[in-house]
Amino acid sequence: MTDTRLSFVHRFEPAPGAGRPPLLLLHGTGGDENDLLPLGRMIAEGSALLSPRGKVLEGGMPRFFRRLAEGVFDEADVRRRAHELADFIAEAREAYGLAAPIAVGFSNGANIAAAVLMLRPEALAGAVLLRAMVPLSEPPAADLAGKGVLLLSGSGDPIVPAENAGRLAAILKGAGAAVEHRILPVGHGLSQADVTLAKAWLDSNSAKEI
Ligand code: MLT
Numbered sequence: 001m002t003d004t005r006l007s008f009v010h011r012f013e014p015a016p017g018a019g020r021p022p023l024l025l026l027h028g029t030g031g032d033e034n035d036l037l038p039l040g041r042m043i044a045e046g047s048a049l050l051s052p053r054g055k056v057l058e059g060g061m062p063r064f065f066r067r068l069a070e071g072v073f074d075e076a077d078v079r080r081r082a083h084e085l086a087d088f089i090a091e092a093r094e095a096y097g098l099a100a101p102i103a104v105g106f107s108n109g110a111n112i113a114a115a116v117l118m119l120r121p122e123a124l125a126g127a128v129l130l131r132a133m134v135p136l137s138e139p140p141a142a143d144l145a146g147k148g149v150l151l152l153s154g155s156g157d158p159i160v161p162a163e164n165a166g167r168l169a170a171i172l173k174g175a176g177a178a179v180e181h182r183i184l185p186v187g188h189g190l191s192q193a194d195v196t197l198a199k200a201w202l203d204s205n206s207a208k209e210i
Pocket of ligand 1: 028029071072108109111159
């Protein structure tokens with residue numbers, strides 16, 4: 001059930017057992033807190049799922065930060081919203097007794113997850129970024145040592161240029177993250193390969209953390 005008690009409208013599904021890190025599910029433009037729950041259940045059976053709804057509305061469509069045009073971001077808003085989301089993560093960890101989550105974000109949700117990694121690295125244990133791009137033109141110097149990031153891009157993605165996705169991988173690597181960047185023969189939408197790769201990556205990363 002959708003919950004309005006914390007600072008983001010969200011859904012929370014407790015873990016059926018102990019031992020797997022929780023997932024923070026971040027939807028794309030026009031999605032909501034319900035969207036990625038089925039994906040979360042598919043790729044991380046056994047994890048708690050925390051799924052907030054983006055607070056910014058673009059023509060009625062929820063997002064996690066403002067943009068000026070497709071692929072052109074209001075970076076002051078990116079920064080403000082990344083901090084707001086990191087504060088919500090801390091609040092939800094306290095309310096639900098959670099370890100730091102691994103973000104699983106799609107499109108706009110992947111972009112805000114990348115911004116949280118850069119601005120508030122302590123908020124996340126790692127991230128699966130699906131069709132992400134560079135969220136800040138001048139990224140701060142973050143310390144991402146010990147954090148794993150799986151970046152899945154599409155070679156035919158009309159929204160995320162290959163150069164941009166490559167630059168994001170380089171920025172995260174430069175900050176010390178263990179980045180695996182895979183480029184799939186797909187567009188912006190999710191494919192079965194995303195599900196398979198994300199599940200395998202989460203299985204091996206969760207095993208490392210136990
Ligand atoms: C964004 O605005 O974050 C990206 O252009 C992806 C999208 O939401 O379409």
